[in-house]
Amino acid sequence: MVKSLMNNTQLGALARTFSALADQSRLLILHTLRQNPCYVNELCEKTGLKQANVSKQLGILKNAGLVDAQRQGNLVHYTICEPIIFEICELVCNKLERDARRRLEDFAPAKRGQ
Amino acid sequence: MVKSLMNNTQLGALARTFSALADQSRLLILHTLRQNPCYVNELCEKTGLKQANVSKQLGILKNAGLVDAQRQGNLVHYTICEPIIFEICELVCNKLERDARRRLEDFAPAKRGQ
DNA sequence: TGACAATATCACTAAACTGTGATATTGTAA
DNA sequence: TTACAATATCACAGTTTAGTGATATTGTCA
Structure with missing residues (x-):
């Protein structure tokens, strides 16, 4: 059961998490990462989204604690961590x-x- | 398990549902309704939100299929239906x-x- | 019918967000 | 060091969104 009484801070944090999920491109990225964790350039190919956009959305997902990034030389490998x-x-x-x-x-x- | 392959329509619908949850005021309304289903004016008092705003957010929640409205004379009674x-x-x-x-x-x- | 109460809708402003081209950053390799 | 590749960040335009005062709608009651 969710706490029966939630405060504003909690509701705000909850809303911010849902915001991270409230976009079709980000859901597509998550969906793609679910099939196989991969690098940014692969995500661009698989999703058809442009590089700047993919990086931006990955930043939002990472900030929400939904994905993890790991640098491997020149590449960055993204994984779903939730x-x-x-x-x-x-x-x-x-x-x-x-x-x-x-x-x-x-x-x-x-x-x-x- | 979520379908292993989702199409754009599904992702879009998913994103729209999360959008309905991605706002602190709407979460507060849902949270309040959870304690007790109630009328719009009661929601205004309990949440401290203005009437026009409460009506607007209720419309969004209803449109997302999260709450149900039932007219009772002059009043409208809202319930969480999900x-x-x-x-x-x-x-x-x-x-x-x-x-x-x-x-x-x-x-x-x-x-x-x- | 007319007066009134509860709710929904409208029109608007300010803020936030998406997607993008350009550019900065970071790392590799010669 | 220099050249280059991968990724992140910036600045901007266009769109969407939340909140609000005013108004419209819907129902009650006399």
């Missing part, structure tokens, strides 16, 4: 799927199966 | 606490207990 983000995404994805299913039911009630 | 948001907040809060603890350890290593 697997809980995938639990969280799973919970939200399930909710979204339920929502969509419910919306369909409004048009095609009683159809069973998917 | 308890999973508390699981999510709990996961994030635990992470934040771990982060803070780790940060403390950098200054006061080996102190045990809290």
